[in-house]
Amino acid sequence: MLSAALRRWTLLLPPLAAVLLALVWGRTLPNAVAALAGLVLVGAVLAAVHHAEVVAHRVGEPLGSLLLAVAVTVIEVALIVTLMVDSASKNATLARDTVFAAVMITCNGIVGLCLLLGSLRTRVAVFNPEGTGAALATVATLATLSLALPSFTTSTPGPDFSPTQLTFASVAALVLYGLFVTTQTVRHREYFLPPELTDRPTADDQHDESQLPTNRETTTSLVLLLVALVAVVGLAKTVSPTIERGVTAAGLPASVMGVVIAMLVLLPETIAAVRAARRDEVQTGLNLALGSAMASIGLTIPAVALASIWLSGPLVLGLSASHLVLLALTVAVGTLTVIPGRATPLQGGVHLSVLAGYVVLAVSP
Numbered sequence: 001m002l003s004a005a006l007r008r009w010t011l012l013l014p015p016l017a018a019v020l021l022a023l024v025w026g027r028t029l030p031n032a033v034a035a036l037a038g039l040v041l042v043g044a045v046l047a048a049v050h051h052a053e054v055v056a057h058r059v060g061e062p063l064g065s066l067l068l069a070v071a072v073t074v075i076e077v078a079l080i081v082t083l084m085v086d087s088a089s090k091n092a093t094l095a096r097d098t099v100f101a102a103v104m105i106t107c108n109g110i111v112g113l114c115l116l117l118g119s120l121r122t123r124v125a126v127f128n129p130e131g132t133g134a135a136l137a138t139v140a141t142l143a144t145l146s147l148a149l150p151s152f153t154t155s156t157p158g159p160d161f162s163p164t165q166l167t168f169a170s171v172a173a174l175v176l177y178g179l180f181v182t183t184q185t186v187r188h189r190e191y192f193l194p195p196e197l198t199d200r201p202t203a204d205d206q207h208d209e210s211q212l213p214t215n216r217e218t219t220t221s222l223v224l225l226l227v228a229l230v231a232v233v234g235l236a237k238t239v240s241p242t243i244e245r246g247v248t249a250a251g252l253p254a255s256v257m258g259v260v261i262a263m264l265v266l267l268p269e270t271i272a273a274v275r276a277a278r279r280d281e282v283q284t285g286l287n288l289a290l291g292s293a294m295a296s297i298g299l300t301i302p303a304v305a306l307a308s309i310w311l312s313g314p315l316v317l318g319l320s321a322s323h324l325v326l327l328a329l330t331v332a333v334g335t336l337t338v339i340p341g342r343a344t345p346l347q348g349g350v351h352l353s354v355l356a357g358y359v360v361l362a363v364s365p
Contacts, residue, residue: 017044017231034242041235048228051221058218073295095304097258102296108355114285116348117277129341131191135290142297150318159318170302177298194283
């Protein structure tokens with residue numbers, strides 16, 4: 001009975017969210033309506049997670065994780081570019097703040113939760129170090145080339161890239177992301193499967209077909225997933241002025257908006273990763289976390305670089321000194337976590353502590 005009610009709820013909420021988006025789009029919302037839109041937004045996120053899991057179950061890993069990561073990141077890019085077009089000078093650092101927040105949330109928050117929940121369930125969380133290490137190395141390289149280097153270049157004043165440097169960073173991001181996707185899905189797919197399946201790359205083919213969603217169910221979930229994600233980004237943009245007013249009224253830094261956007265956009269992946277870790281599928285959770293971080297940089301930076309041609313204001317990408325320290329700490333801790341291919345609750349707690357430090361500095365720099 002509960003399962004049937006859940007299916008009806010997840011089928012109805014994405015269209016409902018899309019209708020609400022159509023009604024409120026482009027309007028200044030009273031606080032009560034903004035609160036209602038926020039509740040529907042959260043419901044759309046939960047529905048998106050359900051439909052993403054249906055599709056992932058059908059296509060198998062790591063394609064399922066990749067699908068959700070790319071879908072959510074495309075919506076994130078659309079949201080960032082839309083907000084920057086609305087006010088380029090006011091949101092000059094929005095892309096940097098959102099992308100860095102996404103990196104910290106995924107590489108410390110989602111990874112930490114997966115390791116903590118997985119190790120509490122089985123004493124030791126086990127994952128594939130080859131694939132996870134390759135993903136972390138790609139994230140570290142992308143973050144350094146796109147977010148760290150602008151703080152040290154001298155061609156332009158301030159933490160900005162020159163047009164040549166921005167073009168290089170964008171092309172490098174796209175090439176590295178494309179190379180990683182090819183590695184993950186074609187040439188070395190077994191590196192991103194749980195360790196017990198690495199010797200049986202065709203294990204997904206051995207599933208009982210009767211246990212998999214039908215083609216019709218998969219197609220329905222894919223369509224509703226896209227509708228839910230569009231509704232999420234649209235409603236997030238609609239309620240963002242209310243959130244921004246709240247941030248300003250609370251006396252918080254403007255960079256907190258980037259954190260809020262990243263948290264909203266990454267909520268589907270966070271829930272999906274936590275559910276996977278609770279099922280002892282830690283590798284799936286790590287694929288989601290690091291894949292999301294990689295997609296966030298690899299797709300967002302080229303998109304905002306292209307949009308900067310039409311934007312009147314500056315595009316600030318360079319991180320501050322405190323954020324550079326946090327990025328270096330994240331890479332170091334992540335490397336030490338990945339090398340053994342095994343983790344205890346301690347490693348999960350370490351990653352979550354780094355995220356907590358980031359949040360504290362975001363609120364009180």
